[in-house]
Amino acid sequence: MKDHKFQLIRIGVGASGATVRYTGETDKSYRRIRGIFVALPEPILEYGATLSLKVGGVDVFDDDHDVRLLTCGQGVAPNQKFFLFEEYIEASGNAFEGRFRDAGIQGATYPYEAKVFLWLVNEQES
Amino acid sequence: MVGQRAGVVNGIRRLNKTIEVFRPLQVVPIDFRFPGDVRACFGLQATVVGRFPVDRPVIPAFGEYSLEFEGKKIHPVNFIVPWVSQEVFSDATQHRPDFLPLAVQVGTSRMITGFYHDLDRQRLDALPISGDNQEARPFQPYSVRFTFHCYRV
Numbered sequence: 575m576k577d578h579k580f581q582l583i584r585i586g587v588g589a590s591g592a593t594v595r596y597t598g599e600t601d602k603s604y605r606r607i608r609g610i611f612v613a614l615p616e617p618i619l620e621y622g623a624t625l626s627l628k629v630g631g632v633d634v635f636d637d638d639h640d641v642r643l644l645t646c647g648q649g650v651a652p653n654q655k656f657f658l659f660e661e662y663i664e665a666s667g668n669a670f671e672g673r674f675r676d677a678g679i680q681g682a683t684y685p686y687e688a689k690v691f692l693w694l695v696n697e698q699e700s
Numbered sequence: 701m702v703g704q705r706a707g708v709v710n711g712i713r714r715l716n717k718t719i720e721v722f723r724p725l726q727v728v729p730i731d732f733r734f735p736g737d738v739r740a741c742f743g744l745q746a747t748v749v750g751r752f753p754v755d756r757p758v759i760p761a762f763g764e765y766s767l768e769f770e771g772k773k774i775h776p777v778n779f780i781v782p783w784v785s786q787e788v789f790s791d792a793t794q795h796r797p798d799f800l801p802l803a804v805q806v807g808t809s810r811m812i813t814g815f816y817h818d819l820d821r822q823r824l825d826a827l828p829i830s831g832d833n834q835e836a837r838p839f840q841p842y843s844v845r846f847t848f849h850c851y852r853v
Contacts, residue, residue: 617786622749622843638716640747640845642786642797661712679751 583690591678602667604694609656612644613689622677630668711852724820734810741804743849748783750842754825757788767814
């Protein structure tokens with residue numbers, strides 16, 4: 575049985591201050607969302623950027639959740655980059671949706687792509 | 701990680717409350733109510749949202765805040781908010797910057813009150829003014845974002 579998958583969600587941000595909605599489904603081969611990591615191309619984009627997330631209609635991060643709480647620098651090992659969920663969040667093909675909001679920081683380059691990684695696992699609990 | 705001490709739990713809400721600061725030394729009141737499905741608050745994070753022309757990468761005490769729960773019955777938090785340059789701290793794991801563990805049971809009141817106080821660090825830590833322009837830099841308005849980590853009912 576496959577135990578881990580890192581599912582990538584690509585969010586295209588076209589302009590300064592843009593709000594972009596994203597939707598999708600988790601891979602149905604995996605039971606649980608274990609963690610999340612957001613990667614932005616420039617550190618200055620992290621000032622004030624927010625990401626909301628709903629999985630199966632339940633709020634995981636409400637609007638205004640700071641991307642800085644979900645990201646980290648390049649020097650951090652891959653298995654330590656993720657914000658880990660203490661609660662059990664069902665994957666199993668569950669629908670997810672959310673919004674990414676760019677903060678409109680001066681000096682940033684547009685367009686860019688925000689990458690959201692979901693860490694999916696097959697464990698029931700850990 | 702603090703939240704993991706409780707093991708795997710079924711429901712967590714992460715509530716965000718953002719306040720705006722427009723003047724140096726401003727005191728901004730905080731006054732809101734937890735939603736009905738929150739039964740306890742187990743942690744709090746406060747982050748300054750803004751980018752400032754200051755001469756150091758970290759200002760440990762950019763502002764201070766105080767929070768009371770349950771209609772001022774419980775007063776567990778008096779703390780400072782740092783400002784951190786994202787460019788300089790690119791190697792750090794920052795999932796839980798300044799996470800304050802709490803164990804506040806939310807009862808009938810659900811009120812959270814308190815204040816945030818700007819400590820005027822934008823002026824005190826400003827980059828030296830060079831050239832002919834000797835005017836002080838204007839205060840740059842910013843936000844402070846509070847994230848409350850709560851268990852659902």
